[in-house]
Amino acid sequence: MNELINKYLTYISEDKNLSSNTIDAYKRDINRFNKFLQYNNLSFDEVNKITIMTYIDNLSKKGRKQSSIARNVICLRNFYKYLVKSGYIDSTSVIDYEIPKYKRNTPEILTIEEVNKLLSIPDSNSIKGIRDKAMLEMMYATGIKVTEMLNLTEEDIDLRFKYLKCRGTKGMERIIPLGKYCVECMDKYLKVREELNVYGLDYLFLNNRGGRMTRQGFWKIIKDYGNKANIDKEINLYTLRHSIAVHLIENGADMRSLKELLGYKDISAVQMYVDVIEKRRLMEVYKNTHPRA
Numbered sequence: 001m002n003e004l005i006n007k008y009l010t011y012i013s014e015d016k017n018l019s020s021n022t023i024d025a026y027k028r029d030i031n032r033f034n035k036f037l038q039y040n041n042l043s044f045d046e047v048n049k050i051t052i053m054t055y056i057d058n059l060s061k062k063g064r065k066q067s068s069i070a071r072n073v074i075c076l077r078n079f080y081k082y083l084v085k086s087g088y089i090d091s092t093s094v095i096d097y098e099i100p101k102y103k104r105n106t107p108e109i110l111t112i113e114e115v116n117k118l119l120s121i122p123d124s125n126s127i128k129g130i131r132d133k134a135m136l137e138m139m140y141a142t143g144i145k146v147t148e149m150l151n152l153t154e155e156d157i158d159l160r161f162k163y164l165k166c167r168g169t170k171g172m173e174r175i176i177p178l179g180k181y182c183v184e185c186m187d188k189y190l191k192v193r194e195e196l197n198v199y200g201l202d203y204l205f206l207n208n209r210g211g212r213m214t215r216q217g218f219w220k221i222i223k224d225y226g227n228k229a230n231i232d233k234e235i236n237l238y239t240l241r242h243s244i245a246v247h248l249i250e251n252g253a254d255m256r257s258l259k260e261l262l263g264y265k266d267i268s269a270v271q272m273y274v275d276v277i278e279k280r281r282l283m284e285v286y287k288n289t290h291p292r293a
Contacts, residue, residue, distance in 0.1 A: 009027055030079055118225055138164075142261075151203075
């Protein structure tokens with residue numbers, strides 16, 4: 001089983017052009033399933049829909065979120081499609097297993113005032129603060145994904161013409177404009193970046209030791225500033241991306257343009273932000289009109 005897992009991971013990394021984060025998630029999901037099979041004395045070719053149902057129940061009892069369970073099912077279906085396609089098994093009912101439906105949680109959105117408060121926290125007199133403010137400003141200015149931002153190199157950004165080149169999933173490239181605040185912060189950061197770049201790396205954003213900034217590292221940074229700003233909301237890696245999407249729609253941006261800016265494949269993904277705005281408006285109407293609100 002371990003050999004097949006390694007072959008599959010090599011296959012999706014070389015032929016499917018998936019992001020490193022997706023591959024890491026698939027690796028964790030498949031290895032977790034493999035441990036489940038070993039515990040129950042089952043081989044990979046004995047797996048059927050009942051096995052998957054039992055596994056899903058096991059994940060649910062361990063407190064896994066519905067979105068995580070759905071991803072596990074997708075991962076296993078793709079893995080078994082590979083096994084059939086490669087001739088390791090003749091057929092399996094696993095590939096027809098229905099993906100569990102789950103309700104997406106409404107994303108936490110910061111107000112413009114809260115965003116300004118968050119972005120004012122970094123110390124503009126220290127190299128760390130200058131770097132952190134540049135990252136936060138870029139996140140809010142562009143709506144870029146954290147992984148996309150951390151994959152940027154110096155060559156991907158043009159402050160003179162105020163844009164950056166972003167490579168999303170499957171190598172798709174898009175051009176994103178930069179606002180004046182982001183340009184100012186990036187210009188200040190680039191002037192001190194060499195003091196961090198002790199290893200001569202091309203990556204735009206570096207950690208305090210001169211290495212590449214990681215998702216975990218950035219998560220700790222934004223959580224820290226969220227706490228210092230006393231913002232009573234759950235702030236995560238996607239908060240600024242979700243917030244700028246809602247703010248742009250509220251200021252008149254059309255859904256198609258927003259889809260292109262954020263790099264979504266389907267315009268229906270943007271509908272989530274419209275729903276957030278409608279819920280907020282409904283709450284405002286309720287608060288302002290209900291006699292006992």
